[in-house]
Amino acid sequence: MKRFRRCILALGMLAAPAWAQLSVTVDTTRPGAAIHKDVYGQFAEHLGSGVYGGMWVGTSSKIPNVRGWRKDVMGALRDLHVPLVRWPGGCFADEYHWREGIGPRERRPVRVNTNWGGVEESNAVGTHEFFDLVEQIGADAYVNGNLGSGSVQEMSEWLEYMTSDSKSSLAQLRRKNGRDKPFKLAYFAVGNEAWGCGGQMRPEHYTNLYRNTAAFLKAPPHLKPGIIASGGTSNGEDTKWTDLLSKDAPEGTVGISFHHYTLPTGDWKRKGAATGFPEEEWISTLARTLEMENYIKRNVAVLDRNDPQKKIGLFVDEWGTWYDVEEGSNPGFLYQQNTLRDAVVAALNFNLFHAHAERVRMTNIAQMVNVLQAMILTDKDRMLLTPTYHAFRMYVPFQGAVSLAATVERDQPYVLGASSVPGLSVSAARARDGKVHVAMVNPHPREARQVDLQVIGQQASRAVGQVLTAEAMDAHNSFRQPQAVTPQPYRASASEGKLRLTLPAKSVLVVALEP
Template sequence: MIKRTILAISVTTALAVCGSAFAQVAVTIDTAKPGPVIDKNVYGQFAEHLGTGIYEGMWVGPNSKIPNTKGWRNDVVGALKELRVPLVRWPGGCFADEYHWKDGIGPRNKRPVKVNTNWGNVTEDNAVGTHEFFDLAELLGSQVYINGNLGTGSVQEMSEWIEYMTSPSKSTLAEMRRKNGRDKPWKVDFFAVGNEMWGCGGNMNPEHYANLYKNTTTFIRAPQEYKPKIIASGGHTDDVKWADVLTREVKNDMAGVSFHYYTIPTGKWEVKGAATGFPESQWFSTMQNTLRMDKFIRDNKAVMDKNDPEKKVGLFVDEWGTWYDVEPGTNAGFLYQQNSLRDAVVAALNFNIFHEHADRVRMTNIAQMVNVLQAMILTDKTRMVLTPTYHAYKMYVPFQDATSLPVALENNTTYSAGSQSVPQVSASAARAKDGKVYLALVNTDPNKATEVTVNVGAAAAAKFTGQVLTAAKMDAHNTFDAPNAVKPASYSAQAAGGKLTVQLPAKSVIVGAVE
């Protein structure tokens, strides 16, 4: 596992580099003790029927003048393919527990029109259903994670959905799938029994849900080659009861327990803070609050390790990301927010945390893919813009299915606000599938750069080649008129005097290969 040492110490040595004062932090990568593989699904995505996250943002329909394939925007799909999206979760979220799958099959002009009571009370015409979602997954080359409806659905409904999707037989449901255009069964990689059962999924306690889960999974049957891995709906924030009860009470048919945590600058749901134009105090609180993810994962792992010492069950962080006040003038139920350099730093900090816990964290799904919360992409009719978070995901692509390597930080400085502080530098390393060692570095301080010396084992590394993501302002962001205000730049460093030094700018993310 990756070891992060958090030290609050004074810097006794400073160097003048390019007119700025730098403090040296030492990073040592131990290639002799490889840790668990960082599952590619740690970089999973989430697409809910929420606002313009699917409709308009990705789905325009096959008759749209916007170039599309099977109704899905070519520009958005093309950009997402660059991220090598490993997995997409659908159709929710809270929406999942009001979604009835039979509403989303057959001719689109004959599908029932409903009201999305969770998100904006807008009409839902069910244009995107099971077949359309699998089209998207196939276009992206991604696995699928389907969230079943336990809240307003039934065991029978979920059982029949699985049969419809996965049966190679001549059953009525399999023939219905063929009539609707799909001959061969689909591979459903993951299937969840409900969502946020402590809240919008039914307001129940974990003991009651554990019994419902066991009842449901008894009837989720599929041929072995198409059988999904089943996910249980777990807890959120500092609530570990769900992981505890589920790993004690459910012994079979559970690949993972879900977990949700959103980073809110103010820590208050009523007034969360703005996505741009925020004061430095909210930059600091955002860093502080997002780093809580590490403790929440550790606390859940502790109860899971007690109940499941063989680590058969994963902790799936299938909703996470920043949550701000919606952009002025937009529908409050659409959760549309701008995305700045701050979000890229938050994403990278969480990636490093997930890598550290790769023994249990085998899937995460950021909320959400397009136009909702911490999105990869924002759209406006025919236009599209990539966000800083998108660039962070692309920079971290080499970590998908890489083998984690222990990292030791020495002389790590702190970024402080009053009496409180967070570590200035976060680091993670892994040996990627191409055989190279990759190092990710994050500087949480929006004002001060630092120097990081890099060692591989007892020897200094020779060179570092990669990319750096930073900007002049804390809230720097891309717009439709200025789409490249925040984007990665090439970065390289060569060892000098037997020492490899990486200059880490203020408020930055750097990812590269170490040789």
């Protein structure tokens, strides 16, 4: 009965009066860059209950698990088609020593996680456990090396341990610990946030260290991962990191990373609440997340100058919303509620990444479970899917798709006070199954949009997909109401040669076009 009422509610919102009549043109004859699957990457740091409890419960837990990893969470992540997972950090990466996370778990040393809450780190989840995680969910692996408190030798030996197919002592140690064949490693990063928690370095110093370290990161040619340099932050207009790192970059460098977090207030001391926020913080959050585009454009211009062959990508390997922590939780655990606002933020960023797919070839939202803008929240043996999870699930067809030109006419920006965002965000692509998919975001929290969709080069008489919306700006799923915010079926048919789509207020829409 509850499900029926939700469907009626969704239909009622779809029929709401439109605030503006817009026109969108998708040109299937103008294909652009491919949207790399890793644009939809995830991030799992040893932080709060992001790994321990949220995903890893150990083999002796009463919570159903496979070799220590929760069955319910693993199943949800498989359904999400997670393409890539970054591990072990984050700030934690530059204090992590890989040898402490191998061998019998009962013999591994216990450390203190000084970055996140000062809690004990058991090292129960190490290299072998991480690769078991990604293999269970069908994802690729992205490992972040320790430059801050580690050494070139430590990173070099870790890479050999993971990838060597020889009979070296490190490869034999891996076999002794239960893994005969090398692990499949897609990417390896040299440090994290070298300008901050990774060592308080200047770009010149880090660039020299990166070049030196990269020279010793060796693996069999068919198993060597792409090497990633840790770049700057999007807070500011500095492109020096990208400039220095992309000039004569070492062979094997595939990307330069940067991070962009969205705070409603822009103030790290008072970021803003995850729920119960005013409309001023709804629009400020959307406007601040879209500021990333200016940073991307500035750094892409530098890459185009230094790397005209386009060998190097711009990787946003940490992004998402960051609010004040939930009352009563450990401030170092970064646990926050996840609402419809977060789903809209995610979709706006997806469309932005698609628009710059030629250079933005990887992103990793922070983080996967129980931390910041999470896909999944858990409470002991309970689990729920967040609105952000549903946004990621709706956009799965864009993984590996070819972007298509999409233009908006007669757009009317959504404005409140000093903040302004475009009235409609659109992305289109031809998916691997040959279908054209169109994603639209209506950021206005009170007004619907009507969109006349014109498709060049292909007949489109129907649009079939899903819409995600809710009545309240801070609508969210809870353990008492885990289905409060879920996608609803959506269908529109052409009339008199026009395909008209109605977008409810504060909604995310993804449809496939049918002849």
